[in-house]
Amino acid sequence: MDNSTMTMVNTTTHTTHDTGDNAWMMTSTALVLLMTPALAFFYGGLVDRKNILNQLFLSFICMGIVFVQWVLFGFSFAFGPPVSPGFGSFGWAVLRFGESENTDYAPTYPLLTYAAYQGTFAIITPALISGAIVGRMKLIPYMIFIFIWSTVCYDPMAHWVWGSNGWLKHLGTLDFAGGTVVHILSGVSGLVAALILGKRSDYDPRSTAANNLPFTILGTGLLWIGWCGFNAGSANGASGLASLALVNTNAAAAAALITWVVIDALRGQVSISGACVGPIIGLVAVTPACGFIQPGWALFFGVVATCIIYVLLILKHHIRLDDTLDVAIVHGGGGIVGAFMTGLFCEQSVNPSGGFDGAFYGRPVQLWYQTVGIITAIGFAALCTAGILYPLSWIIGIRLAKEDELEGLDLTAHGEGWEVVASRAVSDLVKKILDNQHNPNEMRESGTFELHYTPSDAKRKPFKVNLSKPQKTSDEQMNSPTISNP
Numbered sequence: 001m002d003n004s005t006m007t008m009v010n011t012t013t014h015t016t017h018d019t020g021d022n023a024w025m026m027t028s029t030a031l032v033l034l035m036t037p038a039l040a041f042f043y044g045g046l047v048d049r050k051n052i053l054n055q056l057f058l059s060f061i062c063m064g065i066v067f068v069q070w071v072l073f074g075f076s077f078a079f080g081p082p083v084s085p086g087f088g089s090f091g092w093a094v095l096r097f098g099e100s101e102n103t104d105y106a107p108t109y110p111l112l113t114y115a116a117y118q119g120t121f122a123i124i125t126p127a128l129i130s131g132a133i134v135g136r137m138k139l140i141p142y143m144i145f146i147f148i149w150s151t152v153c154y155d156p157m158a159h160w161v162w163g164s165n166g167w168l169k170h171l172g173t174l175d176f177a178g179g180t181v182v183h184i185l186s187g188v189s190g191l192v193a194a195l196i197l198g199k200r201s202d203y204d205p206r207s208t209a210a211n212n213l214p215f216t217i218l219g220t221g222l223l224w225i226g227w228c229g230f231n232a233g234s235a236n237g238a239s240g241l242a243s244l245a246l247v248n249t250n251a252a253a254a255a256a257l258i259t260w261v262v263i264d265a266l267r268g269q270v271s272i273s274g275a276c277v278g279p280i281i282g283l284v285a286v287t288p289a290c291g292f293i294q295p296g297w298a299l300f301f302g303v304v305a306t307c308i309i310y311v312l313l314i315l316k317h318h319i320r321l322d323d324t325l326d327v328a329i330v331h332g333g334g335g336i337v338g339a340f341m342t343g344l345f346c347e348q349s350v351n352p353s354g355g356f357d358g359a360f361y362g363r364p365v366q367l368w369y370q371t372v373g374i375i376t377a378i379g380f381a382a383l384c385t386a387g388i389l390y391p392l393s394w395i396i397g398i399r400l401a402k403e404d405e406l407e408g409l410d411l412t413a414h415g416e417g418w419e420v421v422a423s424r425a426v427s428d429l430v431k432k433i434l435d436n437q438h439n440p441n442e443m444r445e446s447g448t449f450e451l452h453y454t455p456s457d458a459k460r461k462p463f464k465v466n467l468s469k470p471q472k473t474s475d476e477q478m479n480s481p482t483i484s485n486p
Contacts, residue, residue, distance in 0.1 A: 016101070021237040022109035025117055028233025032120035035226035036063055036127050042219025042280075043131045046273060046325055049211040050408025051135045053416060058130035058142065062123050065146050070119040071095055077155040078163065079105060079118065085167040088159050104164040108237055117233060118158070125154055125182045131325035132190030136200050136405055139413045141398040145388055149189065153384035157181050157377065172356060172366065173373035174342050176245065177234035179288025179335045180377045187332020188381035191323060196389045199322040201402050213272050220276040224253055227283045231290045241291055241351060248290040248298035249283065255302030256282025263310055277330060281309045284334035285341070292346035292355045300345075305337045336374055343370035 040059035047055045066074070076092035083089045095115055101107065106114040126146045133142075160166040161175050175181060210216070231249040235242035260278025264270040285305035286298050293301075312329045323329070343366040346358040357363040392398050404412040411417060 017110060018108040018237070022113055024238035024242065025106075025109055025113045025233060025236070028229035029113070029117040029120055031226045031229025032117065032124070032233065033063075033226075035120075035223055035230065036060070036124045038219045038222030038226055039124060039127055040219070041215045042223060042276070043134070043325055045212040045215030045217075045219065046210045047134050048408065050410055052211060052410065053414055053418060054139075054409035055130065055134045057414065058134060059127040061143060062127040062130075062146060065143060066123045066126060066150050067119050069147055069150050070115075070122050074122060074150060074155050075115045075118065077151070078122075078158040079115075082159070082163060082165045085165050085170070086160065087156065088163065106236070114236075121178060121182060121230075122150060122154055122158070125178075125186050126150055126189075128182070128186035128327060128331055129190045129193060132194045132323045132327040133197055134324050135409065136197050136400050137193075137398055138400055139409070141392050141396060145193075145392060145398075148388050149384060152388070153189070153381060154181070154185065157185055157380060160376070161373065168373050168376065171372060172369040174292055174346060174356065174366070174370065175288045175339065175373065176291035177231045177287045179284065179338045179342070180373050183284050183287065183331040183335030184339065184374065184377040185381045187328045187330070187335060188378050189385040191321075191328035191332060192382050192385040193389060194321070194323045194328070196386065196393070197399055199320075200324070201405050203320075203322050210273055213276075216273060216276050220279060224250075224279055224283065227253070227287075231287060235291060244295075244350060245290040247295050248286055248293060251295050251298040252282040252286035252290075252302035252305075253279040254282070255299040256280075256285075256306040257302075259303045259306040260310065263307070277326075278306055281306050281330060281334050284331055285338035288335070288339045289342040289346060292342060292351050292358075294345075294347065294350060297345040301338065301341055304341070305334055308337055309333055336378075339370050339374050340367070343367035 036059055040056045043059065044052050044056045071094060073090060073093045075095065076090055077088045079092070080088040081091035095112065097111060100111045101109075102111045102114070105111060126149055129149075130142075158181050160168040161173060161181050162169065173180070227249055228246055232242040232246040235245055257275065257279040260281075261270055261275055264274055282302035282305060286293075286301045289301065290298065309329060312333055313326060316323070316326065316329060321328075342358065344359050345361075346355055346366065347361055348355045348357050356366055358366045389398060400409070400412070
């Protein structure tokens with residue numbers, strides 16, 4: 001590509017920016033950045049209590065590591081003056097281009113805004129991987145992995161799909177907002193990382209370790225809101241195309257939520273955690289297509305993707321794959337389904353400047369272009385992840401010691417813990433028991449206190465913990481709690 005197509009004009013004193021476009025892109029940047037702490041809450045509510053702080057941290061630390069990398073050279077590698085159809089350069093390292101226009105990426109607003117917006121995509125992509133490996137990977141190797149993976153995996157893939165001379169872009173592969181670059185890449189990388197690390201020492205495919213579903217519901221809602229900037233912001237301006245992407249985003253999420261709940265209800269019980277996964281599936285599936293399809297198809301995307309992923313999640317428990325939070329299936333699988341369906345239902349009429357007709361609109365070759373993008377993302381992500389983790393394992397070790405894993409990373413990696421009082425009633429009860437230790441006669445008159453535990457595995461027996469009345473022979477002789485199986 002010659003230099004004429006990469007023109008930049010310094011506009012520090014005389015600006016021709018469209019303030020509406022710039023305002024929308026900065027708003028979208030904030031919305032996508034919100035998605036990383038939202039992801040932390042979504043994941044954090046689903047993991048074992050002993051790892052909740054660690055899981056929150058695994059997402060949160062990406063906001064530091066990845067954006068530093070992005071400013072130093074990541075943006076330049078992905079979108080800088082290209083040295084070939086496969087690679088950018090150091091030409092825009094440390095974002096030294098100033099307040100500039102660029103006809104390829106930010107024709108109506110500052111290139112710095114575009115750099116910030118794309119940086120938020122770079123942040124959340126490796127954060128998604130953390131859900132597959134939580135509870136068994138050492139902290140320092142994880143942070144090294146994130147830095148290297150962003151450099152050798154994410155940046156090149158972003159260039160191939162979205163760069164001005166990226167080879168997949170010029171081939172004809174469509175990915176409006178990251179179904180290939182973000183979701184397939186992170187899903188496959190999470191799968192490979194989980195396989196390399198191996199199963200958790202206390203892995204049980206029949207049980208769930210979800211400790212705080214309100215966290216997960218909060219995270220789901222914030223992810224849904226942030227996804228409006230993720231998809232509609234990818235229109236690169238405050239335009240009708242942004243409106244189309246916004247409607248399609250919400251339509252697919254809503255349809256997926258209803259589909260999941262209906263399937264659950266038909267099976268006998270509506271799962272709250274499942275109802276949170278449903279809209280995420282719809283959002284992932286519609287992401288590559290949201291700027292290329294009509295809203296009716298977005299509803300269809302949500303329904304079809306949810307049905308497929310629901311079945312895959314059931315099958316996953318039979319093969320005992322320890323992808324802790326199902327990153328490979330939800331994000332990798334959802335991204336594959338969405339990217340493939342894009343080749344069926346895309347229409348050039350809804351996006352004349354950047355879209356193509358798909359197979360259902362007379363152009364079946366688009367399916368081939370989508371398939372090339374899917375295969376490339378799968379193979380490249382697997383190669384990069386294995387190429388980083390195996391050397392790290394040999395050099396410094398990446399797997400936690402068994403005793404540290406069983407104790408949990410909150411204590412072993414961070415030296416901290418957290419505790420939530422479930423209700424005022426429980427708090428008052430504990431206080432009363434402590435007070436009554438000084439006056440045992442009151443406890444003699446209060447009957448017995450009983451805790452009942454029902455395990456999630458129906459094959460295991462429940463048990464009760466009874467606090468009996470103290471013996472009358474001595475005020476100091478209090479019966480120990482006794483455990484009984486009904």
